[in-house]
Amino acid sequence: MSITTNLQEVLSDLPQGVRLVAISKFHPNEAIEEAYQAGQRIFGESRAQELKAKHETLPDDIEWHFIGTLQSNKIKYIIPYVALIHGIDSFRLLIEVDKQASKAGRKVNCLLQLHIAQEETKFGFNFDECREMLAKGDWKLLQHIEICGLMGMASYTDDEKQIEAEFCSLNNFFQEVKKQYFASQTSFREISMGMSHDYHLAIAAGSTMVRVGSKIFGERN
Numbered sequence: 001m002s003i004t005t006n007l008q009e010v011l012s013d014l015p016q017g018v019r020l021v022a023i024s025k026f027h028p029n030e031a032i033e034e035a036y037q038a039g040q041r042i043f044g045e046s047r048a049q050e051l052k053a054k055h056e057t058l059p060d061d062i063e064w065h066f067i068g069t070l071q072s073n074k075i076k077y078i079i080p081y082v083a084l085i086h087g088i089d090s091f092r093l094l095i096e097v098d099k100q101a102s103k104a105g106r107k108v109n110c111l112l113q114l115h116i117a118q119e120e121t122k123f124g125f126n127f128d129e130c131r132e133m134l135a136k137g138d139w140k141l142l143q144h145i146e147i148c149g150l151m152g153m154a155s156y157t158d159d160e161k162q163i164e165a166e167f168c169s170l171n172n173f174f175q176e177v178k179k180q181y182f183a184s185q186t187s188f189r190e191i192s193m194g195m196s197h198d199y200h201l202a203i204a205a206g207s208t209m210v211r212v213g214s215k216i217f218g219e220r221n
C-alpha cells in the first residue's frame with residue numbers, strides 16, 4: 001500500500017466537516033511530499049525542532065499543527081508559523097505561548113488537552129482542573145492566543161465501549177464549556193479526537209478533527 005492510497009482511504013472515511021491532520025512525526029520529508037502531492041495540506045508533528053526543520057524545507061502552503069507535549073524553551077521554534085497547538089495542558093503553558101506569540105506579533109490558535117483516558121500516562125487537564133482554570137478567567141486577558149476547542153486521546157484498548165465513552169465525555173465537556181464560556185466565540189469549534197486505530201469511533205462521537213499517522217505513513221521506527 002502506498003501513502004497516496006492510504007491517505008485516500010482515510011479521507012473517504014471522513015464526513016463533511018471533519019478535517020484530517022496527517023501525523024508525520026518521525027517520517028522523512030519524502031513521505032510528507034507524497035501526501036502533499038496527493039492533496040493533503042495539514043500535517044502534525046510532535047517535536048518542535050523536527051517541525052521547524054520540516055517547515056523550512058517543505059512547501060509554504062502546508063498548515064503545520066503541533067500535537068505533542070510542548071516544552072517552554074522550545075515554543076519559540078514553532079510560534080512564527082504554527083497553525084494550531086493541540087496539547088495545551090496547563091495555564092502556565094498558555095501564558096508562555098501567549099508571550100512568545102506576542103513577541104512574534106501574531107495570535108496563535110490553541111486547543112486545551114483533556115485527560116480522558118484511564119491510563120495515567122496521557123497528558124492533559126482533568127475536567128475539574130480545566131473548569132477551575134476557565135472559571136478563574138485570567139485566560140481572557142491573553143491577547144495573543146485563541147482557544148479554538150479541545151483535544152483528547154482515548155485509552156489504548158480493544159474495548160470499543162470504553163473508547164466510545166471517553167470520546168463522548170470529551171464531547172459533553174466541549175458542549176458544557178462552549179455554552180458557559182465560548183457561546184459567542186465562533187472560533188471555539190474544534191474537538192480534536194481520533195487516531196489510526198479509533199478515528200471511526202471518534203467521528204461517531206462528534207470529532208471535528210482526526211489525527212491519523214501510522215494508517216497513512218506506516219509504522220514509526
Ligand SMILES: *Cc1c(COP(=O)(O)O)cnc(C)c1O
Nearest residue numbers: 023067195196211212213214215
Ligand atoms: C502520534 C500521535 C497521533 C497519531 O497516532 P497514530 O496511531 O499513528 O495514528 C495522534 N495524536 C497524538 C497526540 C500523537 O502523539
